[in-house]
Amino acid sequence: MNIIACVKQVPDTEAQIKVKADGSGIEEGGIKWVMNPYDEFGVEEALKLKEKAGGDVTIVSIGPARAMETIRTALAMGAEKGVHIDDPALNAADAYTTAAALAAAIKGLPYDIIFCGQRAIDDDSAQVGAILAEILGVPQVTFVTKLEIDGTKVKAVRPIEGAQLVIETSLPCVITATKGLNEPRYASLPGIMKAKKKPVEAKNAAALGVSTDAKSKVAKMIPPPARPPGKILCADDTPEGKAAELAKLLREEAKVI
Amino acid sequence: MAHGIAPIGIGNEGRQVFWNADSFELFLFLFTGIAMVIFAVGLFRRWQMWTAMGKPEIRMDNVNERLKLLWRNGILQIKTWQDPYPGVMHGMIFFGFFVLIFGAAFDATEFHITEPFGIAFLRGKFYLVFSMIMDLFGLFVLIGVLMALWRRYILRPDRLTYKGQPDSTPDDAIVLLLILGIIVTGFVIEALRIHVTWQQAPWEVWSFVGWNLAKAFAGVEPGSAKAMHAATWWIHTFIALGFIAYIPYSRLMHIITTPANHFMTTLKPVGQLEPIADFENAESFGVGTLEEFTWKQIFDSDACTRCGRCQDGCPAYLTGKHLSPKKLVQDIKTYWLEKAPAAVAAKNAAAGDGKLAKLGRILDLVSLLGKYKMAGEGYQPPAERALIGEVVDLHELWDCTNCMYCMENCSASIEHVPKIVGMRQYKVLMDADFAPELQLTYRNMENNSNPWGVGSHLRADWAKEVGVKTLAEDANVEYLFYVGCAGSFDDRGKKVSIAFAKILQAAGISFGILGTEESCCGDSAMRGGNEYLYQTLAQANIEVMKAYGVKKIIATCPHGYNALKKDYPNFDGNFEVYHHTEIIADLIAQGKIKLQKPVEGTFTYHDSCFLGRYNNVYEQPRKILAAVPGAKTVEMARNHGKSFCCGAGGARMWMEEHGDRINDARAKQAIDVNADTIAVGCPFCLTMMSDGIKDHSKEESMVALDLAEIVWKAMGLEEEKAPVEVCAAPAEE
Ligand code: SF4
Numbered sequence A: 001m002n003i004i005a006c007v008k009q010v011p012d013t014e015a016q017i018k019v020k021a022d023g024s025g026i027e028e029g030g031i032k033w034v035m036n037p038y039d040e041f042g043v044e045e046a047l048k049l050k051e052k053a054g055g056d057v058t059i060v061s062i063g064p065a066r067a068m069e070t071i072r073t074a075l076a077m078g079a080e081k082g083v084h085i086d087d088p089a090l091n092a093a094d095a096y097t098t099a100a101a102l103a104a105a106i107k108g109l110p111y112d113i114i115f116c117g118q119r120a121i122d123d124d125s126a127q128v129g130a131i132l133a134e135i136l137g138v139p140q141v142t143f144v145t146k147l148e149i150d151g152t153k154v155k156a157v158r159p160i161e162g163a164q165l166v167i168e169t170s171l172p173c174v175i176t177a178t179k180g181l182n183e184p185r186y187a188s189l190p191g192i193m194k195a196k197k198k199p200v201e202a203k204n205a206a207a208l209g210v211s212t213d214a215k216s217k218v219a220k221m222i223p224p225p226a227r228p229p230g231k232i233l234c235a236d237d238t239p240e241g242k243a244a245e246l247a248k249l250l251r252e253e254a255k256v257i
Numbered sequence B: 001m002a003h004g005i006a007p008i009g010i011g012n013e014g015r016q017v018f019w020n021a022d023s024f025e026l027f028l029f030l031f032t033g034i035a036m037v038i039f040a041v042g043l044f045r046r047w048q049m050w051t052a053m054g055k056p057e058i059r060m061d062n063v064n065e066r067l068k069l070l071w072r073n074g075i076l077q078i079k080t081w082q083d084p085y086p087g088v089m090h091g092m093i094f095f096g097f098f099v100l101i102f103g104a105a106f107d108a109t110e111f112h113i114t115e116p117f118g119i120a121f122l123r124g125k126f127y128l129v130f131s132m133i134m135d136l137f138g139l140f141v142l143i144g145v146l147m148a149l150w151r152r153y154i155l156r157p158d159r160l161t162y163k164g165q166p167d168s169t170p171d172d173a174i175v176l177l178l179i180l181g182i183i184v185t186g187f188v189i190e191a192l193r194i195h196v197t198w199q200q201a202p203w204e205v206w207s208f209v210g211w212n213l214a215k216a217f218a219g220v221e222p223g224s225a226k227a228m229h230a231a232t233w234w235i236h237t238f239i240a241l242g243f244i245a246y247i248p249y250s251r252l253m254h255i256i257t258t259p260a261n262h263f264m265t266t267l268k269p270v271g272q273l274e275p276i277a278d279f280e281n282a283e284s285f286g287v288g289t290l291e292e293f294t295w296k297q298i299f300d301s302d303a304c305t306r307c308g309r310c311q312d313g314c315p316a317y318l319t320g321k322h323l324s325p326k327k328l329v330q331d332i333k334t335y336w337l338e339k340a341p342a343a344v345a346a347k348n349a350a351a352g353d354g355k356l357a358k359l360g361r362i363l364d365l366v367s368l369l370g371k372y373k374m375a376g377e378g379y380q381p382p383a384e385r386a387l388i389g390e391v392v393d394l395h396e397l398w399d400c401t402n403c404m405y406c407m408e409n410c411s412a413s414i415e416h417v418p419k420i421v422g423m424r425q426y427k428v429l430m431d432a433d434f435a436p437e438l439q440l441t442y443r444n445m446e447n448n449s450n451p452w453g454v455g456s457h458l459r460a461d462w463a464k465e466v467g468v469k470t471l472a473e474d475a476n477v478e479y480l481f482y483v484g485c486a487g488s489f490d491d492r493g494k495k496v497s498i499a500f501a502k503i504l505q506a507a508g509i510s511f512g513i514l515g516t517e518e519s520c521c522g523d524s525a526m527r528g529g530n531e532y533l534y535q536t537l538a539q540a541n542i543e544v545m546k547a548y549g550v551k552k553i554i555a556t557c558p559h560g561y562n563a564l565k566k567d568y569p570n571f572d573g574n575f576e577v578y579h580h581t582e583i584i585a586d587l588i589a590q591g592k593i594k595l596q597k598p599v600e601g602t603f604t605y606h607d608s609c610f611l612g613r614y615n616n617v618y619e620q621p622r623k624i625l626a627a628v629p630g631a632k633t634v635e636m637a638r639n640h641g642k643s644f645c646c647g648a649g650g651a652r653m654w655m656e657e658h659g660d661r662i663n664d665a666r667a668k669q670a671i672d673v674n675a676d677t678i679a680v681g682c683p684f685c686l687t688m689m690s691d692g693i694k695d696h697s698k699e700e701s702m703v704a705l706d707l708a709e710i711v712w713k714a715m716g717l718e719e720e721k722a723p724v725e726v727c728a729a730p731a732e733e
């Protein structure tokens, strides 16, 4: 089976995000870059599927030179090869342009199933997987927490509020992974060493023949306002008094009740 | 026999060697020869088995140092004496035997070597004292053996079991009965001789045991006494020769392997782990099969006497976990005994026509001793088992806190911890199969250089309050304060860092921190088997430290302290490393800080493993407490080298614990001595003891504090802050 997993390199969840003074983006210095956690679920599922059904796993990623580390991480986990789309013009790509570039790269590869994370934790758009499936013209199941594949039959579980959908479709398709699908593996040391030698093909927008024009652009980044300090209720010391004061504040100041 | 030797009599006391047995000499030689051959064959096979498997390792260097270890642990048996009952028991048998063998050698020397030249030295006063000493030590052996039998079969202490299941083998009884037999028959022979000869040799009263025992034969005809003497003489001889022949096939082998193991003890600093040298080109990492141990690690298990000292203080075992260091070593030994015959055969075959190989093959063929049978004709190797998972189960592997109790207290100098870490390395680096919570910890260390996964940019935030400069701001300082992860990110740990920084400031010590340039020390990664991650972190630290020209380092965390001091030199990181309790004790001694404010309470100091057993820092923390005005101190039952781990070492801090909690067991020990403060010198211990206090619902009356916090309080330089009165004044807008 030919399996593809798309990954994105994102800042670590604990990294301190500072918006550049001109609002054109974030300060990248000092940031630890990691594989998007949802993409990790995708890579893990791809590897599990390979281990069960045979075949190989190709990692596709868009990003500057540093994104190579993330591709290598996935290769260390056990994927066979990678495609690195490195084009400065794609650095500010929106979800559509990103999906289009991925689709262009994937079209040139044999594939039976494509895994994406349900969203990237940096821009949280949750669109790339879906658009990718549309462009490729294959079915998609998003937010998957359980996946069974039997021949070309696909059965996926997707939680919705208060229930779970069991969705059936067939290969080839796009699956976007979310927490609960699996526990991503820790790369073994031989895996890490071998990953250094695995092939990664470099591509740019021109080679893929895709437009780098974003359909939407980030006009400006503004950090969220500093959180105002907490308030201690002091007017009355009895529980009743405090409750009354709280109710008053919630109604009049916070206007939530 | 004696040529020109003055006759035995008053003034020239002595005894005739081979009395009533002089015609037995030839047979004695014959049987001795047979016993020696059996002994030699056994030893040769065992030798082949020791050398058949395992990676190379040098343990024969620095002979002087090694001889000292042999003297201390093998001859004086310092460790064995530390437990009174078994110490005395083993001491009596060992020293008794030692003296008896020397005595026998004296006898033999006189009889075979000096007498033919007309010299008899076992005469006169010397003989009398000699006889008395021999009887005395014979008696010691007897008492020792009876103590051993009593202990093993009647008292049955837990350490001679695994979770209450005695692990005695028939061998244990056979060995004790052999010794008992030798001594009892020896005394009977002596008694019968005295019974027959006492009138001519009244000085035999010096052989006081035989003399008194002789009274039991009162009334026995000299003729029958002589016959009985001869019969007992042969019984004695056969038991003694049997004993010798039995050595290589039984636990008696420890007479050879245990001292050898003392001789071959590692000379590296305590607890230092051998780094993996070449990640790029090595095929396999860690220990996944028996062959991946070094030969010495395998040999270790043959030196184990099953004494159970290690198990007696193993925090994992004592809280009901699967792990027992004794069982671990014994399981490896059993496995080795299963696998070695085939390895020996393979080695012999590969060696081709070497003489030893030929001898080995001949022995294979004539092998009659089923258990140690070499892979000759018809040999059925036991079913293949995996080292990890089957021989050593995964719980055992991960239960260990690396507390070093077992190694420190092992009477055979066995090195358990590197074996455990080696197997963990295999699980982590090769199989990448280990606890999910530990995987998370490692990811956190990879991404944010701390096990909690707090953003690495927050590392130096604690220092803002006290105005500590980083080396980037001012590198011209005497000490680098290596804060470590707990001191940087853990709320309790941060308080300790602040207290210690204030102490240094008050003492006028020039120091700085690395701030966000500091990395995790990597101890949890190293001891949890992730050597790759550990080395990455260590190298990052070493690089930064070297770039700033750091010479002296103080650490408040014993894990960082130990790693920096012992393990970083492996990567060319050579610094003078101190623990903060060493520095504080020094500042107090030099009068640079004054502890003037009484801090009332009953303090008990909990020895951190990585400070005490690993680095022999036992006294400084106690000196500090002793200097605190108003503080009363008590020791917990388990202290110093026998201290009980808090449960956090060896990456256990980050893992789920099954069964009873180790920290609760330790906190209970503090409660038992009515301490109201558990003083610690380690942030992990601090967390563990604080949690233990809570688990026993004692947080109202007990507290765990780092020594730095206690000292800062006692320095009385800071008004204790009243709890913040939030409603006191209206907040200014
Ligand atoms: S190091 Fe400590 S926990 Fe580990 S086996 Fe030895 S005594 Fe037990």
Ligand code: SF4
Pocket (backbone or CB within 6 Å): B303, B304, B305, B306, B307, B308, B309, B310, B311, B325, B326, B329, B406, B409, B410, B411, B412, B413, B414
């Ligand atoms: S490992 Fe050492 S302490 Fe433990 S049982 Fe064996 S000899 Fe005794």
